Amino acid sequence: MSAVSFIKDATLCEEHASHNGFLQSLDAKIKTISFFIFLLTAVFLKSALLIGLLYALCLILAVMSQVPLTFFLLRTWVFIPLFSFCIAIPALFSFVTPGEPVWFFYFLGVKFIVTRPGLDGAILFVVRVATSVSLVVLLSLTTRHTQLLKVLRIFGVPQVFILTVTMSYRYLYLFAQMLENILTAIKSRVGVVSGHPRGQKVVAWNIANMWNRAEQMNEQVYLAMLSRGYTGEPSVLTKSHPEYKDWAWLLFSLTICAMIIYWGYRR
Amino acid sequence: MVIIFFNYLCNDYLLGVSTVNEIIFELKDVHYSYLGKFPAICGIDIQIRQGERIAVIGANGSGKSTLLHLLDGLIFPDKGEINAFGMALTEDYINNSSSARQFRGRVGLVFQNADIQLFCPTVKEDIAFGPLQLGINDDEVRKRLLTISKLLNIEHLLDRVPYQLSVGEKRKVAVATVFAIDPDVLILDEPTAGLDPLTVRIIIDLIVQANKQGKTVITSTHDLHTAGEIADTVYVFSKDKRIVRFGSTAEILSDQSFLQANNLVHIHGHIHDDGSSHAHAHLSLEKHSN
Numbered sequence: 001m002s003a004v005s006f007i008k009d010a011t012l013c014e015e016h017a018s019h020n021g022f023l024q025s026l027d028a029k030i031k032t033i034s035f036f037i038f039l040l041t042a043v044f045l046k047s048a049l050l051i052g053l054l055y056a057l058c059l060i061l062a063v064m065s066q067v068p069l070t071f072f073l074l075r076t077w078v079f080i081p082l083f084s085f086c087i088a089i090p091a092l093f094s095f096v097t098p099g100e101p102v103w104f105f106y107f108l109g110v111k112f113i114v115t116r117p118g119l120d121g122a123i124l125f126v127v128r129v130a131t132s133v134s135l136v137v138l139l140s141l142t143t144r145h146t147q148l149l150k151v152l153r154i155f156g157v158p159q160v161f162i163l164t165v166t167m168s169y170r171y172l173y174l175f176a177q178m179l180e181n182i183l184t185a186i187k188s189r190v191g192v193v194s195g196h197p198r199g200q201k202v203v204a205w206n207i208a209n210m211w212n213r214a215e216q217m218n219e220q221v222y223l224a225m226l227s228r229g230y231t232g233e234p235s236v237l238t239k240s241h242p243e244y245k246d247w248a249w250l251l252f253s254l255t256i257c258a259m260i261i262y263w264g265y266r267r
Numbered sequence: 268m269v270i271i272f273f274n275y276l277c278n279d280y281l282l283g284v285s286t287v288n289e290i291i292f293e294l295k296d297v298h299y300s301y302l303g304k305f306p307a308i309c310g311i312d313i314q315i316r317q318g319e320r321i322a323v324i325g326a327n328g329s330g331k332s333t334l335l336h337l338l339d340g341l342i343f344p345d346k347g348e349i350n351a352f353g354m355a356l357t358e359d360y361i362n363n364s365s366s367a368r369q370f371r372g373r374v375g376l377v378f379q380n381a382d383i384q385l386f387c388p389t390v391k392e393d394i395a396f397g398p399l400q401l402g403i404n405d406d407e408v409r410k411r412l413l414t415i416s417k418l419l420n421i422e423h424l425l426d427r428v429p430y431q432l433s434v435g436e437k438r439k440v441a442v443a444t445v446f447a448i449d450p451d452v453l454i455l456d457e458p459t460a461g462l463d464p465l466t467v468r469i470i471i472d473l474i475v476q477a478n479k480q481g482k483t484v485i486t487s488t489h490d491l492h493t494a495g496e497i498a499d500t501v502y503v504f505s506k507d508k509r510i511v512r513f514g515s516t517a518e519i520l521s522d523q524s525f526l527q528a529n530n531l532v533h534i535h536g537h538i539h540d541d542g543s544s545h546a547h548a549h550l551s552l553e554k555h556s557n
Contacts, residue, residue, distance in 0.1 A: 146388030146428070166388045173430040174382055220383045223341045227378075228448065229371040229400030231364050237395050237405060 016141045021065030023142035030246040032151045034253035035139045039132055041257040045264050048120075048127045053260060055131040058138055065142050072141070076134045084129040088122040097121060145169060163234045171217065175210055182206060289317045290350075291452065291483060292338060297347035299333055307333040309508045311347070315485065317451070320478050322494040322516065323487040325504025326530035331487040332379060334504075335454050338485065339376040340367075372401045375450035379457045379487075381437035385429035390421065390440050393429060397448040408447075415443045419469065435466040442470060452483040459493050471496055491520055491531065503529055 017024060023031060038054060045051050062072045090096050097118035104113040140148065149166050153159070186202060292315035300306045308330035315321060315338075323331045336342045337349060340361045349356040352373065354366070361367050375397070378384045387393040391412060398408045416422045419439045429437060442458065455474065459467040474497050478484045488494050494501060494516060501519040505511035511529065512519065519525070526532045 144388075144428075149388075167386050170386060170388055170428065170430060173428075177430075217383065220378070220380070221386050223336070224378055224384050224386065225396075227339050227341060227371065227376045228397035228444065229368060230396075231367065231400070235399040235402075237392065237399065237408065 016065070016067050017144045019066040019142075021067070021142065023061060023065040023138070025245070026249055027242040027246040028143050028147035029151050029154055030242050030250050031143060032139065032148070033154070034250050035135050037253055037257050038135050041260060042128055042131045042135070045128075045260065046124070047264050047267060048124045050260050050264050050267075051124070051127045051131050055127065055134060057256065058131065058134045062134075062138055065138070067138065067141055072134075072138070075141075076130065076137050079133050079137075080126070080130050084126045088125045091125070092118040092122050094118070159234055159236065160232070163236075167221070171214075171221075174217075175214065178213065179206065179210060182209070290314055291317050291352055293350040294337070295348050295350075297337065297344045297349060299337060299342065299344050303345070306508055308337075308504075311510055313502065313510070313513075315483065317483055318478070318481055319483050319500060320498045321483075321485045322498030322501045323485065323504065324489065324491070324494055324501055324519075324531060326506060329504035329506060330508040331504055332456055335376060335456050335485065335487055338452075339374055339454055340370055341376075368401055371397075372448065373450050374452045374454065375445035375448045376454040377441055377445050377456060377458055379460070381434070381441040382429075384441040384444060385437060388428060389425070390427050390429060390432070391425040393440060394425075394443050394447045397444055401448065411447045411449070415447050418446075418473070419443050435462050438462055439466060439469070442473065446473070446477070450482070452485065453477055455484070455486045457487055457489065459488065459490055467493070489531075491526070495520055503531075505529055 038058075042051050042054050045054075059069065059072075063069060092114045094101065094113040094115050097115050099115035099117035101113045102116050102119055104111055106112070146166050146169065149162055149169065152162055152165075183206075292313065294311050294313040297308065297311040298306070299308050311330075311334065313334075323334060325331050333342070337344060338351075340351070340356050343349075343356075343358050351370065354360060356370075361370065385393050387396055394412050394415065395408050398411060399405075403411075412425070413422075416425055419442065421436065421439050421443060424432060424436060424440065429440065432440065438458070442455075445453065453474065458470050458474070462470070471493060474484055474486070478497075484497060486494070486497055488497075498516050500513065501516050502510050502513040503519060503525075506529075512525065523532060
């Protein structure tokens with residue numbers, strides 16, 4: 001049950017995207033382009049300090065967009081160890097990155113030496129991952145997922161593909177809801193958490209059941225589309241055009257990134 | 268408000284499309300079965316005229332929804348023929364893009380399950396989907412979007428995602444998606460099932476008004492009170508997937524024993540004001556003598 005709720009919240013919750021904050025007020029396309037520029041800057045910079053500046057900007061943007069800072073930090077720092085520590089920790093030691101020793105310790109009789117280049121490299125890597133993950137999480141938190149999918153159009157993805165993906169996303173919620181109801185119904189009848197073998201049977205039965213329902217619904221949705229004139233080439237309302245504020249934001253983002261990159265090369 | 272909306276649509280689209288009393292649908296000995304082995308309707312003969320108000324009633328699984336899907340050209344008979352607007356409604360006819368566009372612009376179906384009808388990411392896009400597919404320009408689509416959303420009081424839902432709506436809101440949006448197309452023929456599959464009384468009222472008023480402006484309304488329903496308000500002619504489906512009887516709404520709905528035999532009313536015990544009690548079948552709000 002809690003796993004279903006977690007997946008539902010993580011993938012479908014749009015609570016922060018509906019707030020009246022700074023990032024939420026920007027055009028989704030322009031916002032995505034600006035975040036892409038930030039990401040590229042974070043990837044190419046070789047100074048942890050300068051990447052840290054981008055991270056600070058990301059935190060300021062989170063506050064301006066009414067995303068609670070503690071929630072945002074928790075959400076991002078859950079993933080950062082997952083992506084970075086496993087790679088960064090071995091790089092600290094002399095057997096991976098030789099150089100000037102900073103500190104050493106013994107473990108199971110083996111001497112582990114932390115080197116200066118290893119430490120610098122690990123810090124740079126962790127800061128880079130932290131900034132990149134934070135930027136992506138902030139973008140997804142402050143943008144409706146359907147708008148994010150539509151942004152794919154700027155990369156030349158065909159409209160029919162985007163329509164299919166947005167529809168799949170829309171029905172994902174419905175199926176998550178169905179699954180939650182089924183599990184609640186099982187719980188209400190069984191009363192206790194079922195054992196491992198029985199649990200496996202319940203999961204298998206649910207997968208088969210959801211598959212059948214999804215297949216039925218797929219056919220009916222297609223009929224509903226045909227009924228309203230769909231012939232294989234979807235037409236959509238012309239998108240809203242970016243306003244001056246959006247262009248100003250893009251210019252600001254480009255300027256900030258150019259300045260940071262310039263400082264990076266001068267150092 | 269309802270009148271203004273339909274007058275607005277009628278001025279541009281409805282007038283001159285069909286003459287009143289012209290036969291728009293004709294079904295002759297229509298049979299349909301699912302997977303070729305589960306009969307859904309057997310030997311249906313119906314004639315529907317422009318501007319008629321028709322209700323299709325019957326027990327669960329009697330073939331009502333299948334009939335509506337056949338009328339909307341979504342499925343095609345195994346046997347028999349359907350003529351729509353003077354043309355044979357066949358797979359070839361619907362597969363032709365120009366005739367399909369013409370037909371889809373004239374016939375709109377509100378599905379029983381609103382979750383099937385609302386497949387777009389936002390309510391606004393769902394309402395705009397039909398008119399846009401039919402080649403109506405953006406400005407006109409936006410106008411219709413605003414008018415229909417005001418009419419159904421769903422303006423505040425336009426930017427919402429359909430899965431976040433209540434059952435009643437979903438149903439109103441589903442109705443709006445079809446009204447935005449402005450079809451000549453409105454086909455509604457259980458449009459008021461499971462809704463609160465106010466939403467039922469809004470939808471019934473909308474249907475009644477649409478019919479007054481010349482639209483043909485075909486509704487499948489279990490609710491005999493709703494049928495009384497939105498239909499002049501009732502077709503009753505029996506358990507064996509056939510039309511067992513048709514006639515004026517008043518005539519059919521007053522035949523209690525017939526309705527009871529077809530699972531449309533049930534016998535129940537009740538107590539009168541004077542304290543006497545007895546058991547028999549009647550419509551829930553119908554007044555009757557002891």
